[in-house]
Amino acid sequence: MLEARLLEEKLAALYRSGKIVGGVFLGRGQEALSVALGVHLRRGDIYAPLIRDQAGRLAFGDTILDTLRTYLGSSLGSMRGRDGNIHRGRPSEGYHAMISHLGAMVSTVCGGLVAKRFRGEKGAVGATCIGEGGTSTGSFHEGMNMAAVENLPLVVVVANNQYSYSTPNDRQFACSDLLSKATGYGVAGHRAIGNDLIDCLAVIGEAVAAARRGEGTQLVVADLLRLVGHGEHDDASYIPEAMKKSPLGRDCLELARQSLIEQKWLSDEEAGSWHEAVEKEVEETASKVLREPAPDPSEEDWNAFASPSLGRNP
Amino acid sequence: MSSITYLEAIRLAQLRALKEDPRVFIYGQDIGVFGGAFKATKNLAKEFPGRVLDAPISEDAMVGLAIGAAVEGMRPIVEMQFADFSTCGFNQIVNQAATLHYRTGTPCPIVVRLPSGGTPGSGPFHSQSMEAIYAHYPGLVVMTPATVEDAYTMLLEAVELEDPVIFCEHKFLYYHLKAESLPATVGEALPFGKARIARPGRDATIVAYSAMVHEALAAAEELIQDGYDIEVVDLRTVRPIDTDTILASVARTGRLLVVGEAWPWGGVAAEVIARVATEGFGLLDAPPQRLNAKETPVPYHPALWGTHRPTASSVANSLRQLLEL
Numbered sequence: 001m002l003e004a005r006l007l008e009e010k011l012a013a014l015y016r017s018g019k020i021v022g023g024v025f026l027g028r029g030q031e032a033l034s035v036a037l038g039v040h041l042r043r044g045d046i047y048a049p050l051i052r053d054q055a056g057r058l059a060f061g062d063t064i065l066d067t068l069r070t071y072l073g074s075s076l077g078s079m080r081g082r083d084g085n086i087h088r089g090r091p092s093e094g095y096h097a098m099i100s101h102l103g104a105m106v107s108t109v110c111g112g113l114v115a116k117r118f119r120g121e122k123g124a125v126g127a128t129c130i131g132e133g134g135t136s137t138g139s140f141h142e143g144m145n146m147a148a149v150e151n152l153p154l155v156v157v158v159a160n161n162q163y164s165y166s167t168p169n170d171r172q173f174a175c176s177d178l179l180s181k182a183t184g185y186g187v188a189g190h191r192a193i194g195n196d197l198i199d200c201l202a203v204i205g206e207a208v209a210a211a212r213r214g215e216g217t218q219l220v221v222a223d224l225l226r227l228v229g230h231g232e233h234d235d236a237s238y239i240p241e242a243m244k245k246s247p248l249g250r251d252c253l254e255l256a257r258q259s260l261i262e263q264k265w266l267s268d269e270e271a272g273s274w275h276e277a278v279e280k281e282v283e284e285t286a287s288k289v290l291r292e293p294a295p296d297p298s299e300e301d302w303n304a305f306a307s308p309s310l311g312r313n314p
Numbered sequence: 315m316s317s318i319t320y321l322e323a324i325r326l327a328q329l330r331a332l333k334e335d336p337r338v339f340i341y342g343q344d345i346g347v348f349g350g351a352f353k354a355t356k357n358l359a360k361e362f363p364g365r366v367l368d369a370p371i372s373e374d375a376m377v378g379l380a381i382g383a384a385v386e387g388m389r390p391i392v393e394m395q396f397a398d399f400s401t402c403g404f405n406q407i408v409n410q411a412a413t414l415h416y417r418t419g420t421p422c423p424i425v426v427r428l429p430s431g432g433t434p435g436s437g438p439f440h441s442q443s444m445e446a447i448y449a450h451y452p453g454l455v456v457m458t459p460a461t462v463e464d465a466y467t468m469l470l471e472a473v474e475l476e477d478p479v480i481f482c483e484h485k486f487l488y489y490h491l492k493a494e495s496l497p498a499t500v501g502e503a504l505p506f507g508k509a510r511i512a513r514p515g516r517d518a519t520i521v522a523y524s525a526m527v528h529e530a531l532a533a534a535e536e537l538i539q540d541g542y543d544i545e546v547v548d549l550r551t552v553r554p555i556d557t558d559t560i561l562a563s564v565a566r567t568g569r570l571l572v573v574g575e576a577w578p579w580g581g582v583a584a585e586v587i588a589r590v591a592t593e594g595f596g597l598l599d600a601p602p603q604r605l606n607a608k609e610t611p612v613p614y615h616p617a618l619w620g621t622h623r624p625t626a627s628s629v630a631n632s633l634r635q636l637l638e639l
Contacts, residue, residue, distance in 0.1 A: 046382075083417045091385045091420040099409050107375035108410065111382020111390075118339065118365075118388060139405070142375035149370055304412070304452035306421035306476035310507075310554055 001031040001197070001253050003278050004055035007064055010282045011071055015232045019290065020071050022084050027052030029195065029227030030159055032252035035059050036192075036200035037127055037157050040208040044121070046112040048096035048105035048128040051086050052159065052226065056129065060095060062088075064285050074292040081295035102134035106143025106156060113152045125211040127155040133164025133172055135181065144185045144219070153211035157204065157220045159194060162248065165230040166238045179221045187217040194224025195252035198259065225249045321488035323462045323496060324354050324427075327469035328391060332362045335389060338473060339365040341376055342393030342427075351395050352429060352488060373403035380424040381411050389473050390424050397428035397482065398442045411478040412453035421476040425469070430458075430482040431525055431575055432623055434616035441612035441619075443524070443576035448480040449553040449585075455479045456553040457506060460527035462493035464550055467503035474500075484525040491528075509556035511563065515545035518569035518636055520629065521560055521586050523549035526573045532626035537633055544633060552582045560586060561594045568599035571636050573624050578606035600639035605632045 008026045015024040027034055030052045038059025041047050047060045054067065069077025070088040079088050079097070089097030094112070098105055109126035116124050134140055135158060147154040164172055175181070182189030188210060192203035200222065207218040225248040229236040243249060260266035303311035318326070331338045340355055346368040349356035359366035369376045373394065380390035394400045400407065407426060414422040432441035449456040455477050459465040465483060472479035497503050504510055512527055513534050522530040527548045534544035547563050549555065564570050570590055572583035583604035590602055605624045613619050624632075 046386075078419075079417060087417070089418060091414065091418050096382075096385070097414075097418050099413070101405050101409055104374070104378060104406060104410055107372075107378025107406070108382040108385075110375070111379035111384070111388075112386045113382075114379060115383040115386030115388045118383075139374050139378070142370070142372035143378060145370055146372055146375040146379060304416045305455075306415040306423075310455065310477065 001035050001055050001256060002274055003058050003064065004031050004035070005253050006275070006278045007067060007282050008054055010286055012232050014071070014286065021073070024071070024232040025051045025086050025230065026228045026232065027054050027226070029225055029252060030161065031055040032197040032200045032256060033157065033159055033192065033194045033222050033224060034129065036197065036204040037129065037155070037208070039201070040205050041125070041127055044094065044124045046094045046096065046109050046124070046126040048098060048109050048126075050098055050105070050129040050131070050134070053129050062095065064282060065289070068286055068289040069292065072289050073294055074289050075295040076292050101139065102130060103137035103139030103141075103143060106130070106140055107146055109154055110143060110147050110150065110152050113154060114150065123212055125153045125155060125208055127157070127208070129157045129159060131164060132158060132160040132162070132169060132178060133167065135178060136172055144181070144187070144217070147217040148185045148187050151216045153214065153216070155204070155207050155211050155218045155220065157222065160221055160223045161194075161226040162243065163226070163239060165234070179219070182219040185217070185219070187219050188215065190218060190220045192220055192222040194222035195248070195250050195255060197252060197256040223248060224252070227251060317492040317494060318462055318496060319489055320462045320465050320483070320491040321352060321354060323466040323493070324469060324483055325356060325358070326496065327466045328355060329358060329361070331389070331391070331470060331473045332358065332365055335473065337387060337389040338391065339367065339383070339388060340391045340393060341367050341369050341380060343369050343371060343395050345393050350393060352485070354393065354427070373399050374406055377403040377406035377411065377424070377426060380426070381406060381414065381422055384422050384424045385414075385420055391473065392424065392426045394426060394428050396440045397430040397444045398439050400426065400428055400444060407448065407454070407478070407480070408451045412451045415477070416453060422478050423476050425472045425479045425481055427481045427483060429485050431484040431486055432612050432619055433485050434619055435614060436485075436612070437614035438611035443482070443574070445480070445482050445552050446576055446581040449582065453478065454553065455506075455551065456482065457551045458482045458524040459550060460484075460487070460512075460522075460524050460548050462491055463497055463503060466496045467500045468506050468550070470500050471506045482524060486525045504550070506551050507554045507556060509550055509559035510548045511545065511559070512548040513544065513546040515543040516567060517542045517544060518571060518633060519545045519547060519560075519563040519567045520571050520573055520633070521547045521549060521563075522573040523552055523582065524575065526575050526624060529624055529626045529629050530573050533629035533633055536626060536630045540634065542633070542637060549582075555585065555589070557589050557593065560590060561597065564590055564594050564597045568597065569636050570598065570602040571629070571632055572602070572604045573629055574604070574606045575623050576607060577609060578604060579609070581606060600636060603632060603636050605629060
């Protein structure tokens, strides 16, 4: 969580100083929910994170280095400047690279799980995340229904952060509780307190374990608030102050820190030294990546095909 | 050997792929025990239990599932019930399958079979030819077989290919077209991506693909009585497109008519003419022409449908005009 928070603060600074082009989309306020999924996944699982999942990505095995390389367009990053920001992954390693079209990754993860079933691999789960706005897409619906029909070990985590970009929930869906969708699809439903790390760990841990035990598709819904705009270009002025001051608006990272200190699992000094160590790593990595080469158009093969013979005059 | 239809060739290619490659599975609506709306998977579910799966009516998720399975090393074949319904899976095809390798370096070897083109009475939503739309997107291979043999070998090649393939199989050819036998190996056939001279000639070139190859051949026969010898080029795949074979043909004949069952606007015929005009302008003795479907949705009534699409007789008329230019 701390790594994600500090890394994203650096990304925002790099964006403001003009070093990152395009957009920066932060998960501030959603780190607890995101990391709770990432830490419960293991090698051999399939993970398709979404926009606000920096914490889950790092927990799953993504690195500060590759995040910075992708945002800064370094030719050494996994996306080599061909795609940027949150659109990154290493699909062949089970870490999918999201497309912008919401809901599309649900069925994609289903496909990975079907492949594992064909090969007789047992115990692996697939997981993907989406916002409450994404649940309005046909793609989400088709993917959820398909996962349920095939009884796949898929965990879908819905971060209900109250606003899809600027659109409030009363213009997004009419059901009183998103979790009722679980009943509609015939899958197990779980509710988590989105800014409470301990609760997220327990609820998502159980959802992942249930999927791993062969109990089929699991839908987790967590209420929370994103503590930033949709992207760094957005001041989120549409979110009312009262909502920001409500329990939904409490910062999951600060709550987790307080909780750990109250439980005496962490001291103030240790918390401070963690902060310093992560900040140092982020700064050093950013300095290194800023010196790395940008992609060179003259060295691109400009070939969208995997088969080399299709590269010329297609 | 009894005669094999174009449809049976597609079924047999899938049977062979399932038999020879454990990575292959087929996913689509009503394709399991029922054998598919056109019976292109008849008996395959019985012969290969668990590998020919009925899908919910979810074209987007069907393609999404195929992509995810391909990433994990499988070779999925998706059957769209009709090419027209692939619009509901369009996003996954063009935004995920087509971009995956370029973005991530991970190949996306899926085959999406599109039962394409018009038949009498099929109307606006069961008749479309979608090849130009998919060919527009870099990263997709678009195959449009016109013969029984090509339907068989090109589908096998599609399964082997590391790239996503849109396989446009023509419904009008399903039952009408027959061959005595199939190539024993893919290597016996012309490789995909190479166009075929379906009929050599010297006075004009018709470039066509899929069902229109047969209308073009019939038109060429009709023009023998006018004293003309028409060359017919079957593109076989529209992406990659074999510009070299087209240009070589135009170099021989000096005149070009491109025939497509799809609409003209921004289509394959327009692409062929653009390539010949830019790369082979000096080869032309007359302005290149195209003949496509009329610019309306595909009509229901056979009388309207038969006029909406190019036919041997309308191709012959276009040829006569071209030869007088």
